[in-house]
Amino acid sequence: MTANEGGVHDAVVLAGGGAARLGGADKPGVRVGGRTLIDRVLAACSGAGTTVVVAAPRPTARPVVWAREDPPGGGPLAALAAGLRRTTAERVLVLSADLPFLDGRTVRRLLDALRDSGADGALLTDPGGRDQPLVAAYRSASLRRRLAEVAQTRAGTGADTGEGGGLDGLPLRLLTARLDLTRVADPVAAFDCDTWDDIAAARARIREHGHVLDEWISAVKDELGIELDVDTGTLLDLARDAAHGVARPAAPLTTFLVGYAAAQAAASGGTGGGAEAVAEAARKAAALAARWAQEARQDTKDDGTPAPDAASDAG
Numbered sequence: 541m542t543a544n545e546g547g548v549h550d551a552v553v554l555a556g557g558g559a560a561r562l563g564g565a566d567k568p569g570v571r572v573g574g575r576t577l578i579d580r581v582l583a584a585c586s587g588a589g590t591t592v593v594v595a596a597p598r599p600t601a602r603p604v605v606w607a608r609e610d611p612p613g614g615g616p617l618a619a620l621a622a623g624l625r626r627t628t629a630e631r632v633l634v635l636s637a638d639l640p641f642l643d644g645r646t647v648r649r650l651l652d653a654l655r656d657s658g659a660d661g662a663l664l665t666d667p668g669g670r671d672q673p674l675v676a677a678y679r680s681a682s683l684r685r686r687l688a689e690v691a692q693t694r695a696g697t698g699a700d701t702g703e704g705g706g707l708d709g710l711p712l713r714l715l716t717a718r719l720d721l722t723r724v725a726d727p728v729a730a731f732d733c734d735t736w737d738d739i740a741a742a743r744a745r746i747r748e749h750g751h752v753l754d755e756w757i758s759a760v761k762d763e764l765g766i767e768l769d770v771d772t773g774t775l776l777d778l779a780r781d782a783a784h785g786v787a788r789p790a791a792p793l794t795t796f797l798v799g800y801a802a803a804q805a806a807a808s809g810g811t812g813g814g815a816e817a818v819a820e821a822a823r824k825a826a827a828l829a830a831r832w833a834q835e836a837r838q839d840t841k842d843d844g845t846p847a848p849d850a851a852s853d854a855g
Contacts, residue, residue, distance in 0.1 A: 548631065549651060551588035552623035553581055554616060554674060555595035555637035556609065562736060568595065568637040570739055573746045574759050575601070577638050577733060583762050584642040585633050592626045594619040595637070601762055614708030616674070617715060621687050621707050627680060631655075634683075636674040638733045640742040643758075646729040650677040657722040660686075667727040673716045675730055686718040768814045775818075778826050785833030794829070798822050 555568040555578055562570075568578035575583075578593070579601040585591060590605055597606045607626050609618040620634060631654060633647060646664070653662035654677045661683075663676035691706030733739050746755040757772060778798065779791040786794075802817035 548629060549588055549633060550590040550627035550629040551585040551592065551633040551635065552620060552627065553578070553591065553593045553635050553637050554619045555593050556613065556619055567733065570733070572640045572739065572742045573755050575762060577640060579762060581635055581637050581639050581642055583758065584644055584647055585635060586767070587644065587647070588633060589629055590627055592623040594623040609708070611708060615710060616712050617687065617690065617707040617710045624680065624683060630680055631677055632680045632683065633677050634674060636732060639675060639729065640733060641728045641731055642675065643729065646726055649724055653722055653724050654679070659722040660719040662722045662724055664726050664730040665723050666730040671716065671723070672730045673712050682719060686715055689718060690714050770815055770818045774822050778822050778829065781826055781829040785829045785836070794825055798825050
């Protein structure tokens with residue numbers, strides 16, 4: 541079980557494919573924005589009570605439960621059944637491990653759509669309107685019932701069910717065709733990395749001006765194990781005020797001290813929580829920077845040059 545044990549939903553991440561279009565490379569381990577694809581997906585579903593990864597065990601940034609389809613490489617239905625056996629929640633996220641732009645907001649949209657629709661599942665659609673059943677939230681009971689039906693149907697044909705319980709080697713559409721599904725359009729979150737061109741496109745996108753800061757903050761939080769949503773705009777404003785009103789090197793030092801003060805306050809129970817502690821510390825530091833800058837302005841000579849005791853780096 542993960543640190544979020546007791547949550548109202550679980551997650552199953554399928555990470556055992558052969559990645560033939562990547563030349564057999566270890567696709568879940570490919571890095572985009574400094575993080576492996578599997579760690580990016582695990583960050584997106586961090587609110588799950590139990591997160592099961594169906595693959596051979598490997599180092600991950602977050603704790604998970606490992607499962608393996610039998611036989612290994614038995615395909616998505618066998619893998620899903622193996623992962624589902626390790627879950628207990630009534631709702632379960634089912635995700636592939638190659639989704640560089642999946643985030644917590646999209647996960648919440650899927651879970652909300654599942655709740656509000658009353659359907660068996662809620663899945664994303666790609667830019668072409670095609671269903672993405674491995675970026676979805678399902679009712680666990682519906683999955684178990686329909687998986688059993690698929691296995692029973694195969695057994696009834698006289699086909700060899702093998703060690704995978706009758707599911708190995710079968711396509712996902714045999715399951716999804718039996719489910720009542722609702723759709724959520726999100727072409728960005730549905731983007732998956734099947735080829736090296738896809739990997740290159742994902743790496744280029746996160747370095748675009750409109751995305752790079754959020755991507756960097758998410759990567760740092762994941763690397764440091766920080767579960768905290770903060771107002772980055774407030775911190776950037778504080779850094780700007782410290783740089784212009786005090787001195788340029790004051791910007792990174794001030795934001796560091798704000799984080800340290802917030803951690804101390806949260807640990808002592810002095811505030812409502814981590815985000816509130818950061819906001820309060822940032823407010824105090826911003827007020828100090830404003831007072832500092834005001835004094836510098838007051839001490840400026842009539843000709844516009846700073847007085848000797850004013851901040852020489854101001855502006």
